[in-house]
Amino acid sequence: MAFIKFHRSLSNSFQFTGEIKNVEFCTNQSQMIFITLHPDIDFYFNSISKNQLLLKLFMYPVSMLNSCINLLFFIDAALFYRPIFLSGYRKRKMDKIFTPFKLGHLTLNNRLVMAPMTRSRAEYDGTPADLAVEYYAQRAGMGLIIAEGTQPSDDGQGYLMTPGIYTDAHVAGWKQITSAVHNNGGHLFIQLMHTGRMNHPDNTPHHRQGVAPSAISPGVQMFTATGMQDIPVPRELTTEEIHNTVADFRYAARRAVEAGADGVEIHGANAYLIHQFLAPGANQRTDEYGGSIENRARFALEVAAAIAEEIGAEKTAIRLSPGSQIWGINEGEEGPALYRYLVAELNKLGLSYLHIMHMGNEELLGELRALWTQPLILNRPGKCRESIGDDIQSGLAELESYGQMALANPDFPGRVKTGGPLNSADPTTYYGGGVEGYTDYPEIK
Numbered sequence: 001m002a003f004i005k006f007h008r009s010l011s012n013s014f015q016f017t018g019e020i021k022n023v024e025f026c027t028n029q030s031q032m033i034f035i036t037l038h039p040d041i042d043f044y045f046n047s048i049s050k051n052q053l054l055l056k057l058f059m060y061p062v063s064m065l066n067s068c069i070n071l072l073f074f075i076d077a078a079l080f081y082r083p084i085f086l087s088g089y090r091k092r093k094m095d096k097i098f099t100p101f102k103l104g105h106l107t108l109n110n111r112l113v114m115a116p117m118t119r120s121r122a123e124y125d126g127t128p129a130d131l132a133v134e135y136y137a138q139r140a141g142m143g144l145i146i147a148e149g150t151q152p153s154d155d156g157q158g159y160l161m162t163p164g165i166y167t168d169a170h171v172a173g174w175k176q177i178t179s180a181v182h183n184n185g186g187h188l189f190i191q192l193m194h195t196g197r198m199n200h201p202d203n204t205p206h207h208r209q210g211v212a213p214s215a216i217s218p219g220v221q222m223f224t225a226t227g228m229q230d231i232p233v234p235r236e237l238t239t240e241e242i243h244n245t246v247a248d249f250r251y252a253a254r255r256a257v258e259a260g261a262d263g264v265e266i267h268g269a270n271a272y273l274i275h276q277f278l279a280p281g282a283n284q285r286t287d288e289y290g291g292s293i294e295n296r297a298r299f300a301l302e303v304a305a306a307i308a309e310e311i312g313a314e315k316t317a318i319r320l321s322p323g324s325q326i327w328g329i330n331e332g333e334e335g336p337a338l339y340r341y342l343v344a345e346l347n348k349l350g351l352s353y354l355h356i357m358h359m360g361n362e363e364l365l366g367e368l369r370a371l372w373t374q375p376l377i378l379n380r381p382g383k384c385r386e387s388i389g390d391d392i393q394s395g396l397a398e399l400e401s402y403g404q405m406a407l408a409n410p411d412f413p414g415r416v417k418t419g420g421p422l423n424s425a426d427p428t429t430y431y432g433g434g435v436e437g438y439t440d441y442p443e444i445k
């Protein structure tokens with residue numbers, strides 16, 4: 001059994017003795033330093049400044065995050081020890097990341113997933129642009145690509161130049177993408193994104209008013225061809241139109257599979273239509289889709305059940321962002337209870353995976369993990385590279401997703417494996433445009 005002692009040395013640093021196995025340094029602003037005393041016991045420093053480091057001691061079996069002994073110390077010179085430690089913890093993480101993973105009917109080459117990212121480079125009619133074939137093919141080394149938010153219907157579009165997956169032209173465009181990804185050994189799910197009230201009529205070919213659970217504007221602005229504009233008040237969907245929208249999702253999923261996608265991810269996160277139904281601030285309906293937790297979760301569950309029935313549960317996945325407050329979304333005090341109910345109900349469908357965009361409530365995350373028996377993909381926004389693989393290593397998630405790092409590094413898995421430097425993503429080229437910031441990020445030769 002490992003042990004640890006702290007005492008001040010002559011150099012005014014703390015020293016610790018014990019069976020130190022590995023050390024991992026995380027060099028972003030949070031300055032984390034992981035030290036492994038024993039294969040099952042890790043602890044880390046989390047500095048609040050270079051001179052004042054907060055030391056946390058976590059002792060836990062690798063598969064359990066919750067039962068930690070948590071000690072806090074302030075020390076001033078832990079970096080002193082940086083050169084003398086080994087990095088076996090990193091090796092264990094890499095071994096796990098790069099061991100093929102079985103996700104339903106697929107075998108992924110590794111556990112790194114490309115998070116869905118809207119790039120607003122499709123044709124005006126929603127057909128993916130030719131350049132998207134190269135963009136996704138370049139990133140086929142990811143264990144799984146979750147392609148950008150894609151509208152399941154005319155009404156599902158809210159942004160400029162986003163792709164769709166409900167016409168023959170859309171299917172033909174996506175076929176080229178899925179073939180290129182498969183030829184390069186990768187796998188791809190298409191994210192079905194109905195933006196609901198996150199819509200500006202100037203952005204769509206039909207210029208229709210956005211639709212939503214209730215006629216409540218998100219109260220924010222949106223980018224349009226003529227610059228930022230206020231998002232108008234949406235039109236409230238009738239109960240019959242809600243049923244039609246579920247049918248639109250079902251049809252789009254079928255077309256996605258026809259286009260060669262390995263599955264679809266339902267976008268239930270980030271303030272779009274499904275999230276709008278979940279949040280009482282955006283949903284004030286009095287029919288069976290509003291009011292109680294069960295009613296607000298109904299739309300999400302109906303969409304998931306319809307798609308699973310249409311294309312198979314092993315090809316159906318969903319993304320949620322519990323606690324997100326963007327774009328006028330307010331989940332209210334019942335937020336955690338809502339997600340506990342929703343995830344427990346979704347779990348009964350046996351879907352391919354749940355993708356959580358984590359907003360910081362660790363306790364809720366642990367609860368949802370416990371309720372979910374299928375693979376979990378975890379996305380921690382803004383994570384630093386040294387902590388890649390930590391959630392897999394701890395057993396919290398089976399897969400980890402990365403957005404901006406995958407966007408800027410077509411050969412991201414290789415760089416993770418070898419410890420190679422990462423290109424930084426350029427936010428000015430995220431949306432719209434052509435090659436620049438899309439297919440021209442360099443690979444390590």
Ligand SMILES: Cc1cc2nc3c(=O)[nH]c(=O)nc-3n(C[C@H](O)[C@H](O)[C@H](O)COP(=O)(O)O)c2cc1C
Pocket residue numbers: 115116117118119148149191193267269270319357379380381382383401402403404405430431
């Ligand atoms: C340019 C860009 C576009 C995005 N578009 C989507 C999207 O279409 N659907 C979605 O669920 N999330 C979207 N996101 C969120 C990402 O999937 C991811 O959760 C976020 O970037 C945080 O992860 P990261 O720090 O690894 O980038 C987008 C993020 C970026 C940077």
